[in-house]
Amino acid sequence: MSYQVESVLNAQAHLGECAIWSEREQVFYWVDILAPALNRFDPATGENRVYPMPAHIGCFGLRENGGFIVALRNGIFLTDAEGNIEKQVGDNPTDHSKSRFNDGHVDLSGNFWAGTIWEPRDHKGGKLVRVKPTGECEVMAGDVLVSNGLGFSPDGKWMFHTDTPNHVLYRYPVDADGNIGEREVLREFERGTGGRPDGAAFDSEGYYWTAMFDGGRVLRIHPETGETVDEIKLPVRWPTMVAFGGPDLKTLYITSSRENRSAEELAEYPLSGNVFAVRVNVAGRPEPLYRG
Numbered sequence: 001m002s003y004q005v006e007s008v009l010n011a012q013a014h015l016g017e018c019a020i021w022s023e024r025e026q027v028f029y030w031v032d033i034l035a036p037a038l039n040r041f042d043p044a045t046g047e048n049r050v051y052p053m054p055a056h057i058g059c060f061g062l063r064e065n066g067g068f069i070v071a072l073r074n075g076i077f078l079t080d081a082e083g084n085i086e087k088q089v090g091d092n093p094t095d096h097s098k099s100r101f102n103d104g105h106v107d108l109s110g111n112f113w114a115g116t117i118w119e120p121r122d123h124k125g126g127k128l129v130r131v132k133p134t135g136e137c138e139v140m141a142g143d144v145l146v147s148n149g150l151g152f153s154p155d156g157k158w159m160f161h162t163d164t165p166n167h168v169l170y171r172y173p174v175d176a177d178g179n180i181g182e183r184e185v186l187r188e189f190e191r192g193t194g195g196r197p198d199g200a201a202f203d204s205e206g207y208y209w210t211a212m213f214d215g216g217r218v219l220r221i222h223p224e225t226g227e228t229v230d231e232i233k234l235p236v237r238w239p240t241m242v243a244f245g246g247p248d249l250k251t252l253y254i255t256s257s258r259e260n261r262s263a264e265e266l267a268e269y270p271l272s273g274n275v276f277a278v279r280v281n282v283a284g285r286p287e288p289l290y291r292g
């Protein structure tokens with residue numbers, strides 16, 4: 001299938017990430033981790049509102065009660081609708097002088113999950129935490145260097161999770177109480193020009209769409225075999241996250257990065273850091289809301 005990928009926001013973000021569609025508002029939220037800022041893009045008007053954050057923002061969730069739950073370098077916080085901090089609800093479980101939160105999502109039960117990057121990169125020190133609306137914040141998984149690609153399958157039976165620099169996609173069984181079991185490797189991505197798995201989202205048919213960082217593409221992955229069933233080539237080499245949006249949830253929004261890129265690389269890929277959109281044939285799913 002051929003796709004028409006459009007740059008819809010000339011953001012030139014340092015590290016665009018955490019693409020989330022708000023069904024309630026019909027707008028696209030995303031972060032620039034390093035700005036640091038939470039952004040609200042309205043495709044109907046082209047307006048992008050910027051909400052500065054007090055520390056690197058890895059990811060966020062939309063709250064049932066309005067506002068956001070945000071994973072900052074130094075912890076997890078509730079904010080109002082303009083991103084103003086209200087209260088802390090979780091910690092960074094590792095030394096936040098050497099780690100920050102990265103990718104995350106709200107699960108089907110309304111809990112917020114966020115994973116960290118271990119910045120010294122001397123061992124797989126990344127952790128994945130879960131924050132429940134009742135107040136518990138606990139480490140649920142680890143043994144990754146860059147926690148990424150978090151997703152919960154539409155049938156509620158699986159959690160997908162990637163470790164980007166290790167080129168691996170894991171899946172964990174999820175029980176009726178929302179707890180995860182032993183992880184298994186679903187796919188080890190070939191090393192080379194194809195890129196490595198970054199942010200991701202499930203579609204309504206249960207397939208997993210992953211941004212391939214350094215690969216300039218998005219892949220649609222079969223949930224049982226891990227095989228690639230479709231591919232969208234992009235005008236940038238460093239996509240970071242995807243989200244299904246629009247009134248029919250068939251517009252795929254894609255964030256991207258300029259972080260650590262040379263002048264030559266940016267000259268070759270001048271749209272790096274922008275937000276892109278492309279129409280696809282399968283709908284996504286509404287983003288679950290944090291129940292707090």
Ligand SMILES: O=C(O)[C@H](O)[C@@H](O)[C@H](O)[C@H](O)CS(=O)(=O)O
Pocket residue numbers: 015017033102103146148164165166196198199213240257
């Ligand atoms: O999720 C992201 O985009 C991270 O914040 C990036 O830093 C990126 O995933 C990471 O740089 C990939 S890797 O560590 O270079 O493999």
